[in-house]
Amino acid sequence: MLRGTKIGLRARHEDDIPILRTELYDDVVNAARAESGPWRPIRPGSKDQRLDADGEDPGIVQFSVVELEGDTLVGTAALWGIDSHNRSAHIGLGLLPSSRGKGYGTDVVATLCHYGFVVFGLRRLQIETLADNTAMLRSAERNGFVREGVLRSSAWVMGEFLDEVLLGLLVQEWKQDSKAWKA
Numbered sequence: 169m170l171r172g173t174k175i176g177l178r179a180r181h182e183d184d185i186p187i188l189r190t191e192l193y194d195d196v197v198n199a200a201r202a203e204s205g206p207w208r209p210i211r212p213g214s215k216d217q218r219l220d221a222d223g224e225d226p227g228i229v230q231f232s233v234v235e236l237e238g239d240t241l242v243g244t245a246a247l248w249g250i251d252s253h254n255r256s257a258h259i260g261l262g263l264l265p266s267s268r269g270k271g272y273g274t275d276v277v278a279t280l281c282h283y284g285f286v287v288f289g290l291r292r293l294q295i296e297t298l299a300d301n302t303a304m305l306r307s308a309e310r311n312g313f314v315r316e317g318v319l320r321s322s323a324w325v326m327g328e329f330l331d332e333v334l335l336g337l338l339v340q341e342w343k344q345d346s347k348a349w350k351a
Contacts, residue, residue, distance in 0.1 A: 170231075170283055172275035177231035177245055177283070184232045188244050191264045200326050201298060202262055226250065229283075233261070233276055242267035245276050247284055249294075256292040257284055261304075273307035281311055281342055291339045298323060299331040313337045 169178040189210065193199045199207045227250045233243040243263035250257040261276045277295075284290045295313060297304040309315075313335040321329035 170279050170287075171236060172279040174236060174270070174275045175242065175272050175279065176234045176236050176239075177276070177279050178234060180230055180232045180244075184241055184244075187241055187264075188232075188262075192244065192262050195265075197326060198262075198265075201301075202260075204323070206324075226252075233263070233272065235267075235272075242272055243276070245280055247280060247288070250288070250290075254292070255290045256294065257288070257290055258294050258296070259284070260295075268303065273303055274310045277307045277311045277313075281337065282344065285339045285342055286344075293337045295335045296332050297335070298325070299333050305333060305335075308335045308337075311337070312341055312343055314341070 169176045192202070193210070196207045228246055228248040229250070231245045232241055233245050234240060235242055241264070243261060245261040246259075247257045248260055259277060259280050261273060261280070263272055263276075281293060284293050293313075295304070295308050296319070297308070299318065314337065315333055316336045317334045319332040319334060322332050323330045
């Protein structure tokens with residue numbers, strides 16, 4: 169497990185999947201805002217690639233996010249779009265509604281940065297988020313991400329086009345805080 173100050177990133181357990189599906193992906197509005205496509209229902213008992221990664225795709229590493237105190241599941245996180253040639257990847261995360269507003273997002277981003285830069289040896293991490301996702305923007309910027317641009321009207325979400333913000337962080341800009349993670 170990778171440890172932040174408040175959260176841990178660990179392998180996805182079978183017990184996590186129904187909770188994450190119910191709390192994050194069965195909520196049509198939440199899922200539509202988080203995904204890059206329209207919401208689709210997943211039949212109970214069927215494999216859901218968003219949650220049930222088998223580890224065969226080298227372009228994505230998925231984690232379950234747990235509170236360090238009590239090992240309670242609080243969300244999901246991923247390094248995705250991993251490009252080993254250009255040594256870059258994207259960061260994504262989703263916190264359960266009851267776990268939002270507690271500083272977990274900032275800690276998840278910091279821990280994913282450690283994983284991407286130190287463990288994976290990447291040189292660039294990137295985040296794309298809806299322009300009105302102030303929590304994600306704040307978490308990214310607290311970890312040193314720089315706003316690189318706005319993708320105007322690029323996301324079709326629940327009947328309207330929304331802007332997305334593109335943020336990037338290079339390894340040489342990253343301020344590794346030794347207290348922010350523990351292997």
